[in-house]
Amino acid sequence: MFAHRHIIDLEKKDDIWNLRPLGDIHIGAVGFDKEAFEKQIKFVQHTERYLTVAMGDVIDNVQAYAQGMVDKRWDPQHTVRKHMTTEEQIVAFTHYWKRVAHKSIGIFSGNHEWKTITQQRFVRDFCNPVDMHVEWVNEGDGTVPTLEPTIKKGASVPEVLYSNKYLGRMAYINLGFNYKGKRVRDFLILGMHGGYSGRLMGGAVNRLKQISGDFDCDVVLMGHSHDTGTRTATRIGYDLKHNDIVRKKLILGNTGTFLRSYMKGADNYEEISPGEAKRVGTITISF
Numbered sequence: 001m002f003a004h005r006h007i008i009d010l011e012k013k014d015d016i017w018n019l020r021p022l023g024d025i026h027i028g029a030v031g032f033d034k035e036a037f038e039k040q041i042k043f044v045q046h047t048e049r050y051l052t053v054a055m056g057d058v059i060d061n062v063q064a065y066a067q068g069m070v071d072k073r074w075d076p077q078h079t080v081r082k083h084m085t086t087e088e089q090i091v092a093f094t095h096y097w098k099r100v101a102h103k104s105i106g107i108f109s110g111n112h113e114w115k116t117i118t119q120q121r122f123v124r125d126f127c128n129p130v131d132m133h134v135e136w137v138n139e140g141d142g143t144v145p146t147l148e149p150t151i152k153k154g155a156s157v158p159e160v161l162y163s164n165k166y167l168g169r170m171a172y173i174n175l176g177f178n179y180k181g182k183r184v185r186d187f188l189i190l191g192m193h194g195g196y197s198g199r200l201m202g203g204a205v206n207r208l209k210q211i212s213g214d215f216d217c218d219v220v221l222m223g224h225s226h227d228t229g230t231r232t233a234t235r236i237g238y239d240l241k242h243n244d245i246v247r248k249k250l251i252l253g254n255t256g257t258f259l260r261s262y263m264k265g266a267d268n269y270e271e272i273s274p275g276e277a278k279r280v281g282t283i284t285i286s287f
Helices: 034-046 086-097 119-127 201-214
Strands: 002-009 018-022 050-054 104-108 132-139 142-149 166-168 170-179 182-192 219-222 228-239 244-255
Touching: 002 104, 002 166, 018 034, 018 244, 034 050, 034 086, 086 119, 086 132, 086 142, 104 119, 104 170, 119 166, 182 201, 201 219, 201 228, 201 244
Parallel strands: 002 170, 018 050, 050 104, 104 166, 182 219, 219 244
Antiparallel strands: 132 142, 166 170, 170 182, 228 244
């Protein structure tokens, strides 16, 4: 588990800041909704007082061989041809993320990443990536892709696109707000990619409530289930100093997806065990 503190200096004491998580993107899958994702990237990039966080499963990364076994989900028909490999998908993600990295709290690892990617490689390739691109080289009867560094004119090495915090599979995030050098607001976010494997959103909500009973927090954010929605819960407590009953508001958020299932002409792996179609999109939490 990781812990990260993110501090914002307010221009006005009552300024409202927003967090828009982006996760379960599945770059490389034929169902990746590129248009919807690019719309969110553009919005966060150009809208004042908006932060983001990558919730994991940012690439699809379903490979034929993973962790010493065959991954039965693998099918070349399920993968965009120009993003067939893990490396090509990582490059595509970093070129998106560089546009919002300065507004990002950090990047979580999801099961589609940790299936084949170690922590050290994740920190290097996702959180501190150098500028790379895919070149297509003529070989024999066709062309083959090769990964090459992008070196700008006058430079000898590729630039680092951005540097973001690695949040692992689960992390505490202290989101603090200062005004004129003094702390005026503090929020504790418990974030994770998650591992809930149920089929219905009610189960995902129950999982969030269960976790909030085990971990102190103001906000719980979880991906993985591809559900999109928020709800509040109230925790009753006791004020020892004033001998009073207090109520603490909790926000529970399932952070959505950008993988569209049940597409005409595409036989994707979601259809192996059909369930409800998930809405493409995300949520926003205001602080």
